Amino acid sequence: MPTSTDAIELSIVMPCLNEAETLAVCIDKAQGYLARSGVVGEVIIADNGSTDGSQDIARAHGARVVDVPAKGYGSALMGGIEAARGEYVIMGDADDSYDFSKLDPFVERLRAGDELVMGNRFKGGIAEGAMPPLHKYLGNPVLSWIGQVLFRSPIGDFHCGLRGFNRRSILNLHLQTTGMEFASEVVVKSTLGGLRVSEVPTTLDKDGRSRPPHLRSWRDGWRHLRFLLIFSPRWLFLIPGVVAFFVGFLGAFLLAIGPVELGDVGFDVSSQIYLAALAVVGYQAILFAILTKIYAQHEGFNIPRSRNFDRLEKRISLESGALVGLFLFLVGLGIAIWQFSVWAASGFGAQDPSSTLRTAVLAALFMMLGAQTIMAGMFLGALKVGLRRE
Known part of the structure; x- marks a missing residue:
């Protein structure tokens, strides 16, 4: 844990809604990365009203818990980003599908001046069963292609949940959405705002939860598409x-x-x-x-x-x-x-x-x-x- 006099360089933010099964391992990986790399950082759990004890688990493993009453994926993340003290933020889901122990490529690009660094799961590798075929072969490729065409974005994986950015640059975009379309809004507004945008290969593993994910394929896919079209x-x-x-x-x-x-x-x-x-x-x-x-x-x-x-x-x-x-x-x-x-x-x-x-x-x-x-x-x-x- 950084002391009060340390200048925090990196905040690792995870949105959380009843992630007791996987939260501890995600925090431990993030804390392990900070200890191994020497990066002065913190782990923030942006809790969106968990009722399974996720908050206590987070505190027990050294994370700072930020309670975000406004519901939604985007709301939770914005609450965590606003509360972060780091110059840079890396956000990722708390379902153990992303490896928080391997954040070096993101930090390197952020230190080099990039303001948004996206993970690309199609370049890094998708484990068997980690992504439904509907998402892998239709949803993500089609929506990412639409985003590239409409906004001339260089990003090939618009919806990767692991991404890093300059905190101040992202706050200056005045992000508005509260749901899953927040993922698209970050990329679109960063591109339109002239931010330095890049991507690095990352892997996607099968998440460790026994319950279904919060994501709803058709509903959230439509929300992403609707957002892209309204912005164009x-x-x-x-x-x-x-x-x-x-x-x-x-x-x-x-x-x-x-x-x-x-x-x-x-x-x-x-x-x-x-x-x-x-x-x-x-x-x-x-x-x-x-x-x-x-x-x-x-x-x-x-x-x-x-x-x-x-x-x-x-x-x-x-x-x-x-x-x-x-x-x-x-x-x-x-x-x-x-x-x-x-x-x-x-x-x-x-x-x-x-x-x-x-x-x-x-x-x-x-x-x-x-x-x-x-x-x-x-x-x-x-x-x-x-x-x-x-």
Whole structure:
């Protein structure tokens, strides 16, 4: 144990929720590493409400227990990180699946200036039965690949539970999530924040618990995916929305003039209706992309900014949205009024259903786009209301 005058270099933090079966061996390995390496450090157990005596076991083996009342994996870890006194933090699960006696690669990279050092289980080795096939061949590789593509991250194993980081650098990221998606948030925000990120091979052993793990494959996998997508509204909403809107709008407009034939395939009113619906959905996705990005930045999520978006954000407001929406709605209403006047001039007689419907679809499309814009402007106004926060 370091004395009060020692400058602690490393804090080893383990989240804990009823880990009595494996906690002692994990702490002993961590304490053994500190003694063998000469690193001045401490072991912190961030307890999330254990009822099996884990707290007493931790204290008996020389660890410092931090009680974290807020539930969740992310909450427990943030409680431990905030309480840590070390310059560096290495976090890992207390289920004996990671070997806390072999932390040299992490410490070396942290001392070299890296601010986040991730373990990579696929490079270091996964023991038989240590990871379910669903996680090994689908969940972890797919989610890590999505993270690499969306955020240009160099990390190949987004969800490795053993990782080290510069404590101050991570606290400056203002991490928000409380559940298992905390693992993704650390990597994503570190990458977006320009931190020096690296990875080292690490091993994963079969955990020593007799009970099932806290992790729930589909629920927690979805939470990770949801987090990655929310942090990338460009790929979730904007790009699909732009494509859908322009294809739908252009197609609906051309078919309002008359039928279109491409080779042996003909497109008419029924196609126009579907294309108009596609345009509405695409436009909604574009609005969602803008609103999601503004909301995320408003709540402190460090989604990457761009000059174009900053200029757009300054120009859009409840009032500008209402004006643009009103203009679009009036265009549609004007087309509808013109169509009605033509009908009235003919003595309200029978009309050609095909040509009438073409014009009606176009009018309805403009009115729907206008209404969507007005409502989006109102929601934007609610997002931009200044609130006093604790």
